[in-house]
Amino acid sequence: MLPPELEQKLLEHANYFPRREQAILLCLHEVQDYYGNIPPFALERVAQILGLPLNHVENVVSFYDMFDRGEPARHRIRVCVSIVCNLMNKQRLLDAIKKHLGIGVGEVTKDGRFKLIAVQCLGACSEAPVFMVDDDTYKFESEEKLYEILSKYT
Numbered sequence: 001m002l003p004p005e006l007e008q009k010l011l012e013h014a015n016y017f018p019r020r021e022q023a024i025l026l027c028l029h030e031v032q033d034y035y036g037n038i039p040p041f042a043l044e045r046v047a048q049i050l051g052l053p054l055n056h057v058e059n060v061v062s063f064y065d066m067f068d069r070g071e072p073a074r075h076r077i078r079v080c081v082s083i084v085c086n087l088m089n090k091q092r093l094l095d096a097i098k099k100h101l102g103i104g105v106g107e108v109t110k111d112g113r114f115k116l117i118a119v120q121c122l123g124a125c126s127e128a129p130v131f132m133v134d135d136d137t138y139k140f141e142s143e144e145k146l147y148e149i150l151s152k153y154t
Contacts, residue, residue, distance in 0.1 A: 002045050006034050010049050020050045024060055028067055036072030065119045073108045073115035075153045078132040080122040088128035093140040097131075100147055113153070 002010070009030050013023040027050065031042045038061055047057045061067045068076065077097065081090055094105070097116055101109050108115045124130045127139040138149055 002042060003034070006030060007045070010046065014049050021052055024050060024052070024057065025064075028057075028061060032067060036074065037068045037070060039069075065117070068115070068117065070106070071108050071115065073112055075114050075134055076117055076132075077114055077150075078117045078119045078122065079105075080120070080124070080128070080130050081118045082121045082125075084125040085129040090129040090140075093129045093131060093146070096140070096143045096146050099143070100150065114150070 010023075010027045013026040013030065014020045017023050024046070027046050028038060031038050031046065035042065043057050043061065044054055046052075047054045050057070061069060065078075079085075079090060079093060079097070094116075098104055101114055101116070103109055103114065103116050105116050105118045122130050122132055122137060124137055124139075127137075129140045131138055131140060133149065133153055140146060
């Protein structure tokens, strides 16, 4: 059972489109924004609302790296590990995050504030290496700048 306010948002998205299944990405984003991840019971409800088989919704979640079924955190740090960011030394960025937060890829800080996720592309190759905190994209410039950026997220 989803909270009434979340259920209402999902129904609004489903009713906006000519075909309910067109709302799948919006609905999954709403669920993740609410819970910090996508719990199994929410997948079932999204499937019911959209009139889709559960395995279809699960496949969509599995396909997109923006969706997380693992341990939740208040903020998600996504680091691009594509070939361009790799060539531009994304390892320096990952090392700085590990040094500052004490976590590696797939891990959550002890206080539940951050989760580090490796993704294939963030669409900002000209700024490589790049990372995102929630919906904000940043170019990695230095450890000091990274720490300054992360301090804004409480």
